[in-house]
Amino acid sequence: MEIRTNYMDGNYAIYVDYGILEDQISQYTSQYTSVHFIVDQNVYTLYQDSTLSFVQNPIILEGGEASKSFDAFKRITETLLERGIKRNDLLIVIGGGAVGDAGGFAAATVLRGVDYIQVPTTLLAHDSSIGGKTAINSTFGKNLIGAFHRPKAVIYDLSFLETLPPHELLSGFGEVFKHALLKDEQTVKALMEATKNEISLDTLKPFIISGIETKMHYVTNDEKESGIRKFLNLGHTLGHAIEYKYKMPHGIAIVLGLYFMIYASNAEERQNIFDLKLFRHYFEQHGYPLDQLKTINETEMMTLMGKDKKNQSSGSIGFVLMKNFGQCYFTEIDNDLLEKYIKQLKESL
Amino acid sequence: MEIRTNYMDGNYAIYVDYGILEDQISQYTSQYTSVHFIVDQNVYTLYQDSTLSFVQNPIILEGGEASKSFDAFKRITETLLERGIKRNDLLIVIGGGAVGDAGGFAAATVLRGVDYIQVPTTLLAHDSSIGGKTAINSTFGKNLIGAFHRPKAVIYDLSFLETLPPHELLSGFGEVFKHALLKDEQTVKALMEATKNEISLDTLKPFIISGIETKMHYVTNDEKESGIRKFLNLGHTLGHAIEYKYKMPHGIAIVLGLYFMIYASNAEERQNIFDLKLFRHYFEQHGYPLDQLKTINETEMMTLMGKDKKNQSSGSIGFVLMKNFGQCYFTEIDNDLLEKYIKQLKESL
Secondary structure, eight states: OEEEOOOSSOOOEEEEETTOHHHHHHHHHTTOSOEEEEEEHHHHHHHTTTTTTTOOSOEEEOSGGGGGSHHHHHHHHHHHHHTTOOTTOEEEEEESHHHHHHHHHHHHHBTTOOEEEEEEOSSTHHHHTSSSEEEEEETTEEEEEEEEOOOSEEEEEGGGGGGOOHHHHHHHHHHHHHHHHHHOHHHHHHHHHHTSSOOOHHHHHHHHHHHHHHHHHHHHHOTTSSSGGGGGGTTHHHHHHHHHHHTOOHHHHHHHHHHHHHHHHHHHHTSOOSOHHHHHHHHHHTTOOTTHHHHOOHHHHHHHHHTOTTOOOSSEEEEEEEEETTEEEEEEEEHHHHHHHHHHHHHHO | OEEEOOOSSOOOEEEEETTOHHHHHHHHHTTOSOEEEEEEHHHHHHHTTTTTTTOOSOEEEOSGGGGGSHHHHHHHHHHHHHTTOOTTOEEEEEESHHHHHHHHHHHHHBTTOOEEEEEEOSSTHHHHTSSSEEEEEETTEEEEEEEEOOOSEEEEEGGGGGGOOHHHHHHHHHHHHHHHHHHOHHHHHHHHHHTSSOOOHHHHHHHHHHHHHHHHHHHHHOTTSSSGGGGGGTTHHHHHHHHHHHTOOHHHHHHHHHHHHHHHHHHHHTSOOSOHHHHHHHHHHTTOOTTHHHHOOHHHHHHHHHTOTTOOOSSEEEEEEEEETTEEEEEEEEHHHHHHHHHHHHHHO
16 A cells, blocks of 8 residues: 655655565665665664665664653764765664654654654554654753654554564554544444454554555644644643653553543533543543543643643633544634533543 | 845754844844743853843853764753743854754654754854754764754854953854855955955955855755755865874864965965965965964875765775866775875975
């Protein structure tokens, strides 16, 4: 399956399928004199003798947020320079979302930018690898230092997903679900039906592809996030705060954030557009810890949300809500009202 | 004097004159909710009670290359985030070329990019502040990590130049001279005539403006340096190597590089297009240490030049040479031949 971006220029292909990595990558590497690899440690340990046997002399990154520190950024860029990377070389970044973000930021900044290819290896990375956002973390929050830098291609070999631990699958599914909400009611219903018993890889492929297409729609129409790209932030405003506070996997925190978004969408419209009980049952059945929402501290959440880089004012916090499936809108919710919504949600659980 | 860039979009103004800073800046700051300042320590010490009395709570950077380390990058971005910088805030960067590069890279990357204004305070920075290149240094060379990020304006208040120490004036003049070479014979002759006795600020203003216009011509037609922007690298290939090796001020090393470029331009054409003696006399009269060229080690220079980020191949080194004043061309000089030219130049001195 090949999906192409639809920018004015600088378009690239996203390949999604099983067992495609080496073949697809060779079509690109043959165009470059030198190729450099950045690979997630866990992924390399699992696949160095099989899927990744063609990878030579990789820079190995500790997976997860550790790869997004200033120190890791320094180590990656200095190692690339020590190896004599040139402007017309290619960098291939293989790993989960964090390694993709960190490797992408290195590609964006070393020699003021070199070509790179994203090879996402987790379900969550079906989201982060699309859209050209790269970043490292600040002590004041995630992804606060970064750049927009489009890859030359994204090669998403679904075989990597087969070794994902259950909590990683659950986390990645949070973004799959978000993309269904962003699309339309039919997609949400089909996804919930396909996963009514369990979330299994076999059933997810069409929803992953649909999710990538949905994300691309928003990203190509608003690359620098001045308008509709904000809608991709659905569930993320409170989700990020919960993720930061409880060190919860990203997509799991996002599901909690989505649940609050559904609550707040109903509250803002003063009617039950969405059946909260249905979503609560569905999320809890799959193991998402909605009970955690009972224990959050409103004041603390407000402070954390106020620091989000997407937030541009004080006195209120920008939120993406839904009028219906696939119908998002951006609104500033007054601080007092937002705090009241959080309190009410806690009481409702 | 106001010069406007000529990009497809995202244009900005460059203001050049005496005593214009506060008035010009207020036209921009009034458009933003919050403004953050990054200021060169030396400049702030000299001007905090006068020209810069309007600057509030600046982040102070040690001037020079120290401001372009990874540690300084971390400190700048973390301080901006600690102060709650938002995407729609403005950053104003006041200082010499190094502070401009470092502050510009922070503006390019914090929150994936915020608006910024360059306020160059040295003669050298008339060059570096134009063109949207930002960078920090690697242990493997200068400016090896960076980004292209256009400012919203450049405000070049020439009053700052009055306190420049003589070696800073001499260094900055190297780039003024390069821009004259890039323009035409008439400009070179007029500049040499105007400075035949001494290099003084009073006579330089029209040449600074002409230099900015020349640079802008190359930059707006080739922002990402895939073609003619390379010509701005005139004198820089060997110049950077000398600068790195002898820790010489940038523009002084560039004059040495320009002298070699003139030599090599003659050699490649097998005729004396340029009167070497004339240039030697002129440069030495003003105190440029051309004798230093006698002591350089060919092999070492070759190694350093091979590491330049503009260099894309091995076996040869890319060079910008001139067929005549204002007529540059890019060529790959074979390593052996280049080494021979350096040897011959040393013997000629």
